[in-house]
Amino acid sequence: MSTIDFRGLVLKEQPAGESGKRILVLRENGGQVWMTVRGAKNIRGKVMAACQSFCFSRFWVFEGRGFWTVTRAELIESFYGLREELDRLAYGSYLLSLVAQTAVEGEMADQQTLPLLLQTLAVLEKDLLLPRLTAMIFTIKYLQMSGFLASSLGCVCCGAQETMWFSLAAGGFLCASCEAKWPDRVAVPGAVVEAFRFVERRQGSRIFGFRLSEEAEQALTELLRRILWARVGEVKALDFALRCSHPPGQKVEEKDYDHT
Numbered sequence: 001m002s003t004i005d006f007r008g009l010v011l012k013e014q015p016a017g018e019s020g021k022r023i024l025v026l027r028e029n030g031g032q033v034w035m036t037v038r039g040a041k042n043i044r045g046k047v048m049a050a051c052q053s054f055c056f057s058r059f060w061v062f063e064g065r066g067f068w069t070v071t072r073a074e075l076i077e078s079f080y081g082l083r084e085e086l087d088r089l090a091y092g093s094y095l096l097s098l099v100a101q102t103a104v105e106g107e108m109a110d111q112q113t114l115p116l117l118l119q120t121l122a123v124l125e126k127d128l129l130l131p132r133l134t135a136m137i138f139t140i141k142y143l144q145m146s147g148f149l150a151s152s153l154g155c156v157c158c159g160a161q162e163t164m165w166f167s168l169a170a171g172g173f174l175c176a177s178c179e180a181k182w183p184d185r186v187a188v189p190g191a192v193v194e195a196f197r198f199v200e201r202r203q204g205s206r207i208f209g210f211r212l213s214e215e216a217e218q219a220l221t222e223l224l225r226r227i228l229w230a231r232v233g234e235v236k237a238l239d240f241a242l243r244c245s246h247p248p249g250q251k252v253e254e255k256d257y258d259h260t
């Protein structure tokens with residue numbers, strides 16, 4: 001039994017006991033961990049405020065018999081501005097869900113995930129870019145970093161530079177000579193291929209340095225939904241966010257994708 005302290009981002013919270021809760025935290029140096037926050041009077045207020053979803057905080061944790069209990073917590077960044085607009089909040093929730101759903105609890109996580117997530121939440125909070133595009137850029141980088149996506153810099157079969165197709169079965173982009181071998185391939189607009197390459201070639205906040213036409217952004221979103229469905233499964237928070245960000249009357253296409 002020991003007390004440790006670390007910094008982390010709260011991805012999820014669930015009620016536990018009479019006034020306590022459990023929180024899932026992405027740690028700075030070591031994956032995700034569920035922790036208990038007791039509802040006792042001496043721990044309310046400041047500690048509870050640092051243990052809500054979206055909060056990046058420093059936690060002091062008592063570890064005993066495999067259970068982690070928060071004894072003290074100090075808020076570093078709350079990303080409170082996300083709560084001002086429903087679509088920003090919805091896309092922010094999608095980012096947290098995607099990471100919670102794909103990273104294995106307790107496992108040493110890729111240490112790039114937390115910086116990427118914090119950077120993306122900051123872009124979303126400050127409204128520097130359209131929320132949907134911000135979330136899609138995060139998705140591309142996250143899938144590339146996590147090994148869910150092959151390099152987009154060339155054809156996955158022959159390495160040719162010019163690619164205009166994407167196949168889930170092949171695991172990436174395809175050139176005109178190779179596309180016919182993959183029945184599940186779909187045509188992809190050039191601007192979407194370029195978006196994947198732009199993000200792959202850059203690190204940090206520079207990944208957010210491009211814009212797309214409405215049409216290309218729609219195609220990018222549709223392709224990423226297909227990839228997520230096949231590689232990660234359903235991410236309900238994304239469908240909710242897409243419904244929030246569409247003007248009334250414009251319906252999000254409902255499609256069932258095969259798990260290939």
Ligand SMILES: [Zn+2]
Nearest residue numbers: 155158175178
């Ligand atoms: Zn090829």
